[in-house]
């Protein structure tokens with residue numbers, strides 16, 4: 001077993017391996033200082049998911065306005081038998097950005113005797129707990145965890161993985177959080193970790209009427225607002241920030257030029273603040289751009305996948321075309 005792969009006996013007893021690739025944590029400060037030095041100011045969404053942010057995200061997935069999770073789960077339920085046929089028995093399922101590993105259960109339940117599940121997430125604590133629950137609930141499955149940044153490619157070569165067909169499961173339309181060039185790099189990183197016969201099962205949210213989209217990112221109970229503001233509270237807590245969160249309000253805006261929902265923190269008043277001793281200023285009406293969620297049409301998704309050497313072999317949607325799942329395999333020409 002590779003020396004980076006720890007077999008810490010008590011903490012990871014239920015896991016076949018825990019591979020800590022030590023995704024750089026120190027970059028939080030550098031990225032925040034860089035983002036606040038830009039015009040307009042911006043923050044990187046990867047930092048949403050500390051323990052508090054991950055818990056709020058789980059609340060978002062239950063909101064009436066947030067159709068994404070329940071629609072994707074319903075599609076997974078419906079297409080389970082088809083997925084089982086496509087994957088065949090003994091599949092090895094890898095989930096980059098696994099979070100609380102909820103949707104994966106639908107997939108594991110649908111597949112015929114899957115051999116292994118590997119959760120991969122940048123947030124180690126959450127990852128380990130979620131994978132241990134999977135290991136407890138699926139005793140026949142080899143379950144491992146990788147703490148890593150999935151934008152750096154998937155490094156699986158050293159892991160003691162079962163040998164079956166690999167299915168990379170990337171639900172939730174996380175692909176939409178990336179600018180087009182970064183989305184291509186991400187998919188390309190997945191493809192490079194694949195062998196002939198492996199596949200990607202990926203969720204992609206659809207372009208639809210702006211009112212439905214805006215409501216999904218600006219719910220009546222203010223849960224998404226809390227999620228967005230948690231980023232600022234995290235900066236205050238962890239980086240010595242002095243930002244007045246009370247003077248910021250959450251905004252979700254549909255940008256038709258780029259087919260994306262943008263989340264912003266809008267300054268309700270002028271304020272000066274510090275982060276790690278560096279001074280910044282926000283003018284009333286200025287906003288901090290915190291997240292993009294790009295939405296796809298069937299054509300725009302296919303173009304993205306084909307541009308990095310994938311064929312879209314199957315696509316499934318709900319009756320209202322709110323959300324789609326796609327089955328990709330490396331094109332034989334790639």
Ligand SMILES: C[S@@+](CC[C@H](N)C(=O)[O-])C[C@H]1O[C@@H](n2cnc3c(N)ncnc32)[C@H](O)[C@@H]1O
Pocket residue numbers: 046049054057096097098099100101102103120121122123148149150151171172173174
């Ligand atoms: C929105 S959750 C998705 C959870 C689950 N896959 C689902 O669809 O329900 C996104 C997860 O991706 C993780 N994540 C975000 N950026 C990441 C990165 N660059 N590398 C690894 N994990 C990342 C977060 O920590 C979080 O747990």
